[in-house]
Amino acid sequence: METKIKEIIKQVKKGDQSAFEDVVTFYQNKVYQICFRVIGNAHEAEDLAQETFIRAYVNIHSFDDKRKFSTWLYRIATNISIDRIRKKKPDYFLDAEVKGTDGLDMYSQLPAEQLLPEEEVESLELQSYIQQEIMQLPTKYRSVIALRFVDELSLAEISEILSIPVGTVKTRIHRGREALRKRLRRV
Template identity: 55%
Template sequence: MEFVEKRLIERAKRGDREAFAELIEIYKDKIFQLAYRMVGNRQEAEDIAQETFLRVFANLHTYDDQYKFSTWIYRIATNLCIDRGRKKKPDFSLDEEIEQGEGLDWYSRLSSKEQTPEEKVVTQELQETVQDALSQLAPKYRSIMILRYIEDLSLQEISDILKLPITTIKTRIHRGREALRGRLRFM
């Protein structure tokens, strides 16, 4: 995959729009999922994913191929999510009706032949509870928890994306888990 990706990047740097479209195809779902987990809103996640690819296109000439492309694109998306969180004020209402299934990704909506309806409800409630607790974490902890446990990135990859030392990453993972545990206890 890396060889193919490198060739696509080289072609895209030379202005080949089809190569860039293929890069988007490779990363669009991953970037959307990262953004959705960080901001908790489908429309905002789509906007962030689109903005990520616009920035990648505009700055592709600055990409240093000594580093993994995935690290570079995840850094752009993560920073956009954090910036969005800083600018945003809460926009929810206790009277607002919640759309069925909101807050869940497509995979969590797939039915399983082994689960009973009761088990499905319990699973859905648990996922909503975890997502809600995750969304309440400070952005510096939320981004690391998502990158580590949902995107399954290594400490080094997270360090490269966020440009933080691994010791800081470890500390924030520990504090993020503690904060998440505390929030889940009271839900």
């Protein structure tokens, strides 16, 4: 598949806009899921996924054919999503790390098992519940979790996409998995 995608990318680079349609069709679910995992809202995720593809198209000439296209595309997706969170948030007071701890934020200070009142009335359909729990994690954990579980990327690929060392990726996955284990225990 990767070689077929490379052929298509070559056509797109030559100016064949319609060839890009295959790229979108092939990657739309993965890109959407990554955005969704990071941003936590279906409408915004779709918006971000769309922006990802547009940006990929506009910058297609900066894509190096020797590299893996999906890696490049996911990098755009995570960057756009993380940017969006940065711009929009007044909730840094909960996302901020507690001093003297690594990766522990104010959420961990909340009683973990109790749902907030407005969350209780929300539908407890499984996916949205899982996502709700993922949203309790800091952004940097969410992006690693998203990449790891949406497309089962290797630790090395995730480290390349997010430009962080493999060791950091590992730590974040482990911590994220532990945190979610506690939160999803009752599902």
